[in-house]
Structures are given as C-alpha cells and as structure tokens.
Amino acid sequence: MTKINWIQEVEKRKDALIKDTQQLLHIKSLLDEENTTPDAPLGKGVKEALDFMLELGERDGFTPKNVGNVAGHLEFGKGDELLGILCHVDVVPEGDGWTSDPFGAEIREGKIFARGALDDKGPTMAAYYAMKIVKELGLPLNKRIRMIIGTDEESNWRCVEHYFKHEEMPHLGFAPDADFPIINAEKGISDFDMVQKINNDGTSTSNIVVKSFVSGKRYNMVPDFAKAILDVKDNQTDLVQKFSKFVKQYELESHSYVENGALILEVKGISAHGMEPKNGKNAGLFLAEFLSRQNLDAQAAHYFEFVSRYFFNDSRGVSLGVAYSDDISGDLTINPGKLSYIHGEGSSIGMTCRYPVTNNMETTKAKLDELVSNKGFSIENFTDSKPHHVDEQEFLIQTLKKVYEEQTGEKAELIAIGGGTYARSLKSGVAFGPLFPGRPDIAHQKDEYIFIEDLLKATAIYAQAIYELAQ
Ligand SMILES: [Zn+2]
Numbered sequence: 001m002t003k004i005n006w007i008q009e010v011e012k013r014k015d016a017l018i019k020d021t022q023q024l025l026h027i028k029s030l031l032d033e034e035n036t037t038p039d040a041p042l043g044k045g046v047k048e049a050l051d052f053m054l055e056l057g058e059r060d061g062f063t064p065k066n067v068g069n070v071a072g073h074l075e076f077g078k079g080d081e082l083l084g085i086l087c088h089v090d091v092v093p094e095g096d097g098w099t100s101d102p103f104g105a106e107i108r109e110g111k112i113f114a115r116g117a118l119d120d121k122g123p124t125m126a127a128y129y130a131m132k133i134v135k136e137l138g139l140p141l142n143k144r145i146r147m148i149i150g151t152d153e154e155s156n157w158r159c160v161e162h163y164f165k166h167e168e169m170p171h172l173g174f175a176p177d178a179d180f181p182i183i184n185a186e187k188g189i190s191d192f193d194m195v196q197k198i199n200n201d202g203t204s205t206s207n208i209v210v211k212s213f214v215s216g217k218r219y220n221m222v223p224d225f226a227k228a229i230l231d232v233k234d235n236q237t238d239l240v241q242k243f244s245k246f247v248k249q250y251e252l253e254s255h256s257y258v259e260n261g262a263l264i265l266e267v268k269g270i271s272a273h274g275m276e277p278k279n280g281k282n283a284g285l286f287l288a289e290f291l292s293r294q295n296l297d298a299q300a301a302h303y304f305e306f307v308s309r310y311f312f313n314d315s316r317g318v319s320l321g322v323a324y325s326d327d328i329s330g331d332l333t334i335n336p337g338k339l340s341y342i343h344g345e346g347s348s349i350g351m352t353c354r355y356p357v358t359n360n361m362e363t364t365k366a367k368l369d370e371l372v373s374n375k376g377f378s379i380e381n382f383t384d385s386k387p388h389h390v391d392e393q394e395f396l397i398q399t400l401k402k403v404y405e406e407q408t409g410e411k412a413e414l415i416a417i418g419g420g421t422y423a424r425s426l427k428s429g430v431a432f433g434p435l436f437p438g439r440p441d442i443a444h445q446k447d448e449y450i451f452i453e454d455l456l457k458a459t460a461i462y463a464q465a466i467y468e469l470a471q
Pocket of ligand 1: 088119120153177
C-alpha cells in the first residue's frame with residue numbers, strides 16, 4: 001500500500017473543510033413534521049441539509065443518489081464489495097442558553113460552536129473530506145466507497161429504515177457518530193411495560209389509600225422525581241414522621257404537604273441515562289419502597305409490593321430471575337423509568353432492559369412473562385432491538401485498530417456500550433469516533449462544539465481507514 005502523509009493531505013484542504021462544515025452547520029436541520037411537502041417528508045430543514053451534501057458530492061465528482069427524500073448517498077470507486085460510511089445531518093433542537101447563535105458556527109478558542117458540530121455534521125464533513133482525499137489521490141481501491149446520509153437519526157431512524165429497504169447493505173462499514181477508538185459491542189435494547197391486571201376499586205379498610213403515584217416519563221432515563229397523593233384516614237403525622245426517617249436514611253431530598261385534604265409525598269432523585277441505572281437515584285423506586293412498607297389499600301399494596309420486591313435496589317434483574325452477564329458487554333440492566341399508579345384505573349411499570357450481546361431476549365421474555373403473570377401483571381408494549389457485535393478478529397476491526405494506533409500513538413481499546421449507536425443499522429459496522437478519549441461529550445447540549453484540531457485529526461484517520469478498508 002502507498003504510504004501517505006494523511007494529516008498533511010488534510011492540512012492542504014483545511015480552509016475548505018472548515019468552510020464547508022460551517023455551511024452545513026448553518027442549516028437548521030430539525031425534524032419538522034408540521035411542515036412537510038412530498039419532497040421533504042421530514043421537513044424542509046433536514047431536506048436542505050441532505051441536498052447540500054448531495055450537491056457538494058456532485059460538484060466533487062461523486063455519484064449522488066437521493067433515496068426517498070429521507071436519506072441519500074455519495075459513491076465512488078469500483079468493485080463488487082461496498083464500504084459504507086453512515087452519517088446523519090439532522091440535529092436535536094438547539095435549546096436555550098447559547099453563548100453564540102446555535103446555527104452561526106462561530107469559531108472561538110480553536111472550536112466551532114454550533115448545534116450538530118459534534119453530532120453529527122462535523123464528523124459527516126470529516127468523513128466526506130476523507131473520501132475526497134482518497135479520491136483525489138487516485139489511490140487504487142478494490143471496493144466501492146459510499147457515504148450514506150440519514151436525516152432522522154435523532155428521532156425515529158426512518159431514514160435508514162427506508163434506505164436499507166431499497167438500497168444495498170454495505171459489506172462492512174463504520175459510523176462516525178459516537179466515540180473513538182472503536183465501539184464494537186452494543187447491548188440489546190428492549191423496552192416494555194409491566195401492567196397490573198388487578199383493578200380493585202372496592203372500599204378499603206386500610207388506613208392509607210394511594211390515589212396516585214407517578215415518576216418518570218421515559219424508559220431510558222432514571223427518574224429524578226416522584227410524587228404520591230394519599231388519602232390518610234388517621235394519624236397522618238405518624239406517616240409523615242416515618243417518611244422523614246426513610247428519606248433521611250437514604251439521603252434523599254423530599255417534600256411533604258397537605259393539599260385539598262390529601263397528603264402529598266415527593267421525592268427527588270438523581271437523573272441518569274437508563275443504560276446504567278447505578279449512575280442515578282431512581283426517585284420512583286425510593287418512594288415506592290417507602291409506600292410498600294405501609295398499610296395500604298389492596299390494589300396499592302399489590303402494586304407497591306411488586307415494585308419493591310422486583311426492582312428496589314436491583315438494577316440487574318436478579319429478583320426477576322433474568323440476571324445475565326458476559327465478558328464482551330457486561331451485565332443485563334433494567335431501568336424502570338416510567339412508574340405510574342392511579343387508584344381504580346391503570347397501573348404500570350415501564351422499563352428499558354439492556355441485555356448483553358450473547359444473551360437471548362426470547363428466553364428472558366419467556367421467563368418474565370411467566371413470573372409476572374403469576375403475580376397479577378402482564379407485559380405490554382414490548383419492543384426489541386437486537387444486540388450488535390462485530391468480532392475483534394474481523395478485518396474491519398483489525399484495520400481500524402491499526403489505523404487509529406498509527407495515527408494517534410494510542411492503543412485502540414474496543415468499547416462495549418449499553419446504548420445504541422447508528423452503527424447498529426449496518427450489518428457489519430462499528431461506531432468509530434469522532435469524540436476522542438478524554439474530550440467531554442457535549443452532544444445535545446448548549447454550546448455544542450468540535451475542536452478544529454479534532455476535526456482535522458478525525459478526517460485524517462477516516463481517510464486512511466477508507467483507503468485500507470477498501471483493499
Ligand atoms: Zn448522532
């Protein structure tokens with residue numbers, strides 16, 4: 001293989017690379033389903049960003065293709081096999097509190113600031129220039145190279161879903177949409193609700209009737225707030241005292257007060273991503289645990305005992321009998337992110353289960369079905385996205401490791417995660433950059449940025465990776 005000074009090739013094109021990155025960042029490519037047209041089914045912004053990339057590619061001599069106005073690709077080279085680079089040009093809403101215009105792409109302190117600078121327009125442009133360098137150097141290749149551009153990654157992945165229904169699946173590929181060095185294992189993601197079947201609205205002789213209890217809105221977040229509304233027949237002071245003692249024991253912030261004759265209990269926890277519940281403090285589980293220890297009406301007692309027994313202090317599914325762990329990707333985790341109980345109406349526990357790559361969800365689901373149906377619950381709204389894993393010995397990983405190590409001088413450790421990256425929509429693909437180890441992950445936050453130095457480094461790494469993977 002020809003020896004190339006990759007970073008030097010990037011430096012030669014540095015000004016154009018930065019300028020094109022800024023141009024792309026200027027486009028407000030937000031999902032906009034209220035304002036769609038037949039040729040912009042996900043809104044004008046994302047379509048404009050897609051068109052921008054396709055036109056840029058056409059200008060530089062790549063073969064562009066628009067696929068259903070929700071995705072597209074740019075291709076060059078010859079060969080039976082296809083190398084795919086999967087990017088996206090949609091962004092999450094900018095939010096408040098920015099120092100400069102979120103679509104201004106202002107350069108300060110060696111960084112470009114904009115929504116999408118890191119996720120994923122900056123890396124998209126890095127990968128684009130990487131392709132452009134390989135093409136302009138006229139290097140011999142044995143595969144076709146294709147950049148696939150999605151416009152719905154931040155929402156529903158309708159872009160890749162539509163794309164791969166109509167277009168060929170690359171033989172191998174990478175997605176510059178997460179972290180360096182290489183993410184080769186992503187756990188399976190299964191979301192579902194456990195719904196209480198007992199609906200006891202009869203008169204109760206117990207001292208406490210739980211009118212309602214709610215905590216959390218999303219499966220994949222640890223809820224940081226929980227609230228219960230209680231009807232306490234007598235000795236309310238006693239209950240409030242017990243509550244104070246409980247929250248003190250677990251070092252929780254709380255609040256209790258009376259409103260319209262009902263006692264309100266609130267607990268504050270710590271929010272975290274649901275892929276690792278241990279990083280947070282589930283307010284809902286703590287409040288449920290407290291309630292489960294009181295003398296409640298029958299329906300509530302049944303619900304809170306269930307939550308306490310199977311979820312409190314157990315994020316690994318041990319009590320549920322589905323604990324599992326492997327060396328590649330670690331423990332199965334369960335995050336009850338949506339807890340809801342309404343007296344006389346429906347009650348449920350919504351959760352995300354992140355399961356290891358060698359684990360089988362059918363088996364887990366069968367176990368859970370049996371257990372919960374014996375306990376008066378049923379599993380509903382079940383969804384499952386299979387684990388994703390590319391073996392370390394494969395050519396793809398070996399090549400990316402070599403390239404990364406040559407260019408950075410650092411060891412390319414493989415990473416396993418509990419979340420899902422764009423790479424899982426490829427059959428044999430991994431997430432490869434753009435965030436270097438030690439850099440803060442400011443994707444989706446205010447003042448999102450990419451270091452220009454990192455943008456250039458990533459471009460050089462992608463260029464060599466494309467060249468070597470296409471051999
Ligand atoms: Zn992304």
